[in-house]
Amino acid sequence: MAYLAQFEQHGPTVPFGGRRAGYGVEPDHAVVLAVPRFAARHAAEHTRDDRQRAVLGPDLVVGASEPDERDVLALLRGAYPYLPADAEGDGPDARPTAMVTTARAVRRAAQLGRRAVYSGPDSMELYNDLVVGKYSWVPDDEHPGPAAAEMENLPVHWLKDWMLCLDVECGMRDETVLHRLYGTVTSYEPDTGRVGFSPAGGHPAIAVPVHRIVALTGDRQRRSDGQVPAHEPYEGEKAVRLGREGGVLGTIQATFVSVRC
Numbered sequence: 001m002a003y004l005a006q007f008e009q010h011g012p013t014v015p016f017g018g019r020r021a022g023y024g025v026e027p028d029h030a031v032v033l034a035v036p037r038f039a040a041r042h043a044a045e046h047t048r049d050d051r052q053r054a055v056l057g058p059d060l061v062v063g064a065s066e067p068d069e070r071d072v073l074a075l076l077r078g079a080y081p082y083l084p085a086d087a088e089g090d091g092p093d094a095r096p097t098a099m100v101t102t103a104r105a106v107r108r109a110a111q112l113g114r115r116a117v118y119s120g121p122d123s124m125e126l127y128n129d130l131v132v133g134k135y136s137w138v139p140d141d142e143h144p145g146p147a148a149a150e151m152e153n154l155p156v157h158w159l160k161d162w163m164l165c166l167d168v169e170c171g172m173r174d175e176t177v178l179h180r181l182y183g184t185v186t187s188y189e190p191d192t193g194r195v196g197f198s199p200a201g202g203h204p205a206i207a208v209p210v211h212r213i214v215a216l217t218g219d220r221q222r223r224s225d226g227q228v229p230a231h232e233p234y235e236g237e238k239a240v241r242l243g244r245e246g247g248v249l250g251t252i253q254a255t256f257v258s259v260r261c
Contacts, residue, residue, distance in 0.1 A: 001047075004035050004043055007034060008033065009031050009032065009033055010067055011031075011032050011075075012085075014029065014030050014083065015029065015030075015079075015080045015199040015201060016028040016029050016080065016230065017200060017229065018200060019201075024202075025226060027203045032076060034060060034066060040056050055075075055078065058071060080199070081170040082179065082208070083170075084206050084207065087208070087212050095211055096211045097169065099176065099178065100169050100212070100214055103167070103178060103214045103234075104141065111136060127158070130154070130216070130217060131164065131218045133165075133217050133218035133220035134220070137150065137215060137216045137217065139210045139213050139215075140210075148190060148193060148210075151188050151190075152188065152190045156185060156187065159186075160184045161184070162218060163218070163222070164183065164216060164218050165181070165217050165219055166180070166183065166208065166215075167181075167216070167217075168181060169212045169213075178214060179234050181199060181231045182200040182219070182229060185216065194207045195208045195213065195216070200230045214234070
């Protein structure tokens with residue numbers, strides 16, 4: 001890995017979970033590097049039992065000075081599916097896609113009876129059920145609305161102490177899939193709806209816009225950094241993918257090398 005690190009990096013550094021260090025967890029990262037073919041194959045062979053720490057993809061096109069950007073982005077999403085650049089490309093007035101609104105409707109319908117038991121938007125019972133996975137916060141399709149007020153009235157500063165699941169739309173528009181990210185919520189902006197989210201492993205917070213969010217909830221079984229993965233497929237992803245034509249990120253061939261730093 002030290003040898004490969006001398007080669008040029010393409011694209012940003014992305015979260016790659018964390019690793020045990022003493023009594024805590026330290027963040028791991030993933031990067032995309034363009035390296036000689038023999039070196040890439042050698043690294044992949046010697047790290048095949050280490051969580052796919054080096055993954056190979058297509059060779060560079062003959063005569064090209066650098067990798068195709070699409071391969072780079074697909075590679076990065078293989079390490080961490082949500083890239084802030086995806087949402088930035090949506091534009092300032094972006095609205096949730098049909099995929100997001102449909103998934104939200106399913107989540108709302110699943111908890112109609114439970115929502116009725118809460119005494120109000122600032123109920124501590126609601127907060128307690130959210131962090132243990134009994135309740136899901138589902139954003140408004142037209143922000144701001146009742147859900148925005150509900151989140152604004154929750155003690156968001158306490159959420160950073162809990163490992164939560166953020167279900168989001170990942171990828172560029174027309175090539176998106178739903179994914180579940182694990183981490184902690186560090187902030188919430190009522191006006192914009194942006195959620196500050198720190199990926200599992202102790203990574204710096206990233207801003208996730210509300211139009212990309214399906215739901216926020218806790219994990220009933222896994223509630224600490226050492227128990228959860230950095231991300232996993234959304235529970236409804238398979239059905240959504242089967243209903244789309246093309247645009248499935250899993251079919252893209254790409255290469256990444258992850259490094260511990």
